[in-house]
Amino acid sequence: MVDGLLASDGPQLTLVLGGARSGKSRYAESAVMASRPPWIYVATAEPLDDEMAARIAKHRDRRGRDWQTVEAPLDLAGAISTAAASSAILVDCLTLWLSNLMLKERDIDAEVERLETAMTTRKTPLVLVSNEVGFGIVPENAQARRFRDLQGRLNQRIAARADRVVLVVAGLPMFVKGTP
Amino acid sequence: MVDGLLASDGPQLTLVLGGARSGKSRYAESAVMASRPPWIYVATAEPLDDEMAARIAKHRDRRGRDWQTVEAPLDLAGAISTAAASSAILVDCLTLWLSNLMLKERDIDAEVERLETAMTTRKTPLVLVSNEVGFGIVPENAQARRFRDLQGRLNQRIAARADRVVLVVAGLPMFVKGTP
Amino acid sequence: MVDGLLASDGPQLTLVLGGARSGKSRYAESAVMASRPPWIYVATAEPLDDEMAARIAKHRDRRGRDWQTVEAPLDLAGAISTAAASSAILVDCLTLWLSNLMLKERDIDAEVERLETAMTTRKTPLVLVSNEVGFGIVPENAQARRFRDLQGRLNQRIAARADRVVLVVAGLPMFVKGTP
Numbered sequence: 001m002v003d004g005l006l007a008s009d010g011p012q013l014t015l016v017l018g019g020a021r022s023g024k025s026r027y028a029e030s031a032v033m034a035s036r037p038p039w040i041y042v043a044t045a046e047p048l049d050d051e052m053a054a055r056i057a058k059h060r061d062r063r064g065r066d067w068q069t070v071e072a073p074l075d076l077a078g079a080i081s082t083a084a085a086s087s088a089i090l091v092d093c094l095t096l097w098l099s100n101l102m103l104k105e106r107d108i109d110a111e112v113e114r115l116e117t118a119m120t121t122r123k124t125p126l127v128l129v130s131n132e133v134g135f136g137i138v139p140e141n142a143q144a145r146r147f148r149d150l151q152g153r154l155n156q157r158i159a160a161r162a163d164r165v166v167l168v169v170a171g172l173p174m175f176v177k178g179t180p
Numbered sequence: 181m182v183d184g185l186l187a188s189d190g191p192q193l194t195l196v197l198g199g200a201r202s203g204k205s206r207y208a209e210s211a212v213m214a215s216r217p218p219w220i221y222v223a224t225a226e227p228l229d230d231e232m233a234a235r236i237a238k239h240r241d242r243r244g245r246d247w248q249t250v251e252a253p254l255d256l257a258g259a260i261s262t263a264a265a266s267s268a269i270l271v272d273c274l275t276l277w278l279s280n281l282m283l284k285e286r287d288i289d290a291e292v293e294r295l296e297t298a299m300t301t302r303k304t305p306l307v308l309v310s311n312e313v314g315f316g317i318v319p320e321n322a323q324a325r326r327f328r329d330l331q332g333r334l335n336q337r338i339a340a341r342a343d344r345v346v347l348v349v350a351g352l353p354m355f356v357k358g359t360p
Numbered sequence: 361m362v363d364g365l366l367a368s369d370g371p372q373l374t375l376v377l378g379g380a381r382s383g384k385s386r387y388a389e390s391a392v393m394a395s396r397p398p399w400i401y402v403a404t405a406e407p408l409d410d411e412m413a414a415r416i417a418k419h420r421d422r423r424g425r426d427w428q429t430v431e432a433p434l435d436l437a438g439a440i441s442t443a444a445a446s447s448a449i450l451v452d453c454l455t456l457w458l459s460n461l462m463l464k465e466r467d468i469d470a471e472v473e474r475l476e477t478a479m480t481t482r483k484t485p486l487v488l489v490s491n492e493v494g495f496g497i498v499p500e501n502a503q504a505r506r507f508r509d510l511q512g513r514l515n516q517r518i519a520a521r522a523d524r525v526v527l528v529v530a531g532l533p534m535f536v537k538g539t540p
Contacts, residue, residue, distance in 0.1 A: 017350060019315065019494025021512020132349065134199025135379070136316025136496025137324045144497045152201025152350075159350035167349055169492065169527055170377060170512075170519035172536045176352045197530060199495070312529065314379025316496025317504045332381020332530075339530035347529055356532045 013119060014127045014178075015162040017155060019135075023171030025059060025092050028129045031166075035088035035125050037066035042080065042089060044097040046073045059092070073100045077114035080122055087124060094130035094158070098151055112154060116161060130155055132167070193299060194307045194358075195342040197335060199315075203351030205239060205272050208309045211346075215268035215305050217246035222260065222269060224277040226253045239272070253280045257294035260302055267304060274310035274338070278331055292334060296341060310335055312347070373479060374487045374538075375522040377515060379495075383531030385419060385452050388489045391526075395448035395485050397426035402440065402449060404457040406433045419452070433460045437474035440482055447484060454490035454518070458511055472514060476521060490515055492527070 014031055018024030032039050041063060047053035060069065068087070072079035076097050083089055091097075101108050119126060134152050139145050159165045164178030173180070194211055198204030212219050221243060227233035240249070248267070252259035256277050263269055271277075281288050299306060314332050319325050339345045344358030353360070374391055378384030392399050401423060407413035420429065428447070432439035436457050443449055451457075461468050479486060494512050499505050519525045524538030533540070 015350070019492065019496075019512065020498070021494055021509045021516070023512075023516045132199065132495050133497050134201055134495070135312050135314070136199075137313050137319050137328055138200070139497050140321070141500070148497055149201045152199065152203075156201070156203045156351040159352055165350060165352055167354075169536050170375070170525060171516035172519055172525055174354070174527075174534070174536055176349050176354055195530070312379065314381055315492050315494070316379075317493050317499050317508055318380070320501070329381045332379065332383075336381070336383050336531040339532055345530060345532055347534075354534070356529050356534055 012125055013162045014164040015158050016127060016129045016166050016168060017132045018168035019132055022168045024129050024168040027168045027173055028090055028092060028127045032088045032090045032127050038087055039067050040083045040087045040089045041067045041069045042072050042091045043069055044073055044076065044093060044100065074104060077118040080118040089126045091128045094128055094154060095151060098154055102147065108150060112157060120161060128158060192305055193342045194344040195338050196307060196309045196346050196348060197312045198348035199312060202348045204309050204348040207348045207353055208270055208272060208307045211307050212268045212270045218267055219247050220263045220267045220269045221247045221249045222252050222271045223249055224253055224256065224273060224280065254284060257298040260298040269306045271308045274308055274334060275331060278334055282327065288330060292337060300341060308338060372485055373522045374524040375518050376487060376489045376526050376528060377492045378528035379492060382528045384489050384528040387528045387533055388450055388452065388487045391487050392448045392450045398447055399427050400443045400447045400449045401427045401429045402451045403429055403431050404433055404436065404453060404460065434464060437478040440478040449486045451488040454488055454514060455511060458514055462507065468510060472517060480521060488518060
């Protein structure tokens with residue numbers, strides 16, 4: 001009955017969008033913590049340099065012992081599908097996942113389809129964090145332009161399936177789809 | 181009576197803002213298609229390179245035979261003024277138009293005034309798409325800074341006259357002015 | 361009794377966020393002018409180059425004789441604390457202030473704490489303008505990335521204490537926190 005309880009626990013699928021240092025991760029954590037613990041944190045970050053390692057450690061320190069961390073820099077669909085059946089999941093974040101897929105030259109369209117399938121078959125609340133990166137001047141770098149395009153399309157695809165889409169601005173939620 | 185019908189068909193002038201790959205064009209098309217066909221698509225894009233040509237072709241494929249395409253890389257006011265009197269119009273987009281004006285060193289203020297006059301005398305629904313480009317770090321490139329300033333001011337001027345201003349985020353509309 | 365009157369005059373602390381050339385300064389001025397004059401304009405800009413000098417002069421021209429200008433490129437807390445006790449204050453803007461602190465290698469965390477204290481002890485309406493800079497692609501420049509992080513965190517801290525947070529888009533307010 002735990003699954004059933006969680007399943008009726010409000011929206012199943014939430015997309016949390018935000019800019020850099022907007023407080024989107026913190027907001028997403030609080031959204032997941034509205035479900036009963038334990039919670040699963042799916043980390044897509046790989047500590048490739050010191051800057052990123054420090055950021056990962058800082059985020060982990062903020063979370064407590066009720067969180068189980070799963071690392072999934074590439075196989076996000078697999079991590080969601082095999083996670084404990086009764087736990088709410090936080091995916092942080094789709095932007096790093098997309099970046100990892102690009103670096104490894106994976107078939108991004110196929111991977112997004114796998115994610116969509118995993119998302120829609122999951123029975124517990126699922127909160128996905130992603131960056132909004134398209135509100136600046138066109139980047140001079142072609143690779144940056146390509147990333148911006150892919151990120152925008154990915155966000156649209158996830159948003160179309162989400163029950164709730166939240167844009168976090170200065171730590172505060174604006175509801176683009178659904179309600180608090 | 182067709183003009184009158186369309187004229188009472190809800191807001192006359194809609195500005196659709198969004199970031200890159202935000203789904204703003206698709207949203208704007210659906211807004212125009214709430215009026216009866218045929219619809220006029222005013223394209224400001226010029227296929228200067230392969231990347232842009234591919235994008236233009238993709239957008240055109242998505243639209244059907246109920247759309248008449250008018251190319252207006254520079255004379256946007258003229259295209260709006262001379263379009264068939266009973267058709268709703270989509271202008272996609274003001275950002276490329278502004279970029280074209282800059283490249284040709286036209287008098288931007290004068291052209292915007294001409295656009296404002298054409299917009300406000302038009303009797304059928306008019307939907308204009310534009311990019312929001314000012315939410316990033318100050319660009320190092322002076323020309324990019326100038327473009328960002330001009331785009332911001334243009335958006336403000338059109339928004340002030342619009343009945344409805346929509347910010348599209350991940351394919352979803354947020355109403356900044358007016359209501360659905 | 362004037363202080364008391366102003367203090368009950370609606371929200372005390374308003375954060376006005378916006379992109380470049382979004383109309384945020386103009387909106388913030390109108391918000392301050394809902395209180396009785398005279399008003400205090402706290403300018404954080406220093407005219408380091410011609411581009412900036414022209415912008416400062418243009419903003420000043422727009423304001424009238426009911427505004428008293430105080431320059432505070434670094435000591436913002438001091439300017440707020442010592443301003444005339446009965447006047448509403450506009451701070452324009454936190455982004456230039458942050459940039460000035462970085463250039464002078466000040467202790468940013470300590471300065472933000474001083475600002476928070478000054479903000480929360482102030483008894484008249486206080487409107488602070490700041491840029492939202494995190495919605496673009498990750499900047500290649502490390503200094504720009506650092507600035508983006510600091511600006512994002514600063515905005516979150518001020519927003520958490522504000523009664524009202526407004527995101528200005530194309531000259532129009534979106535209420536992120538509080539109501540008109």
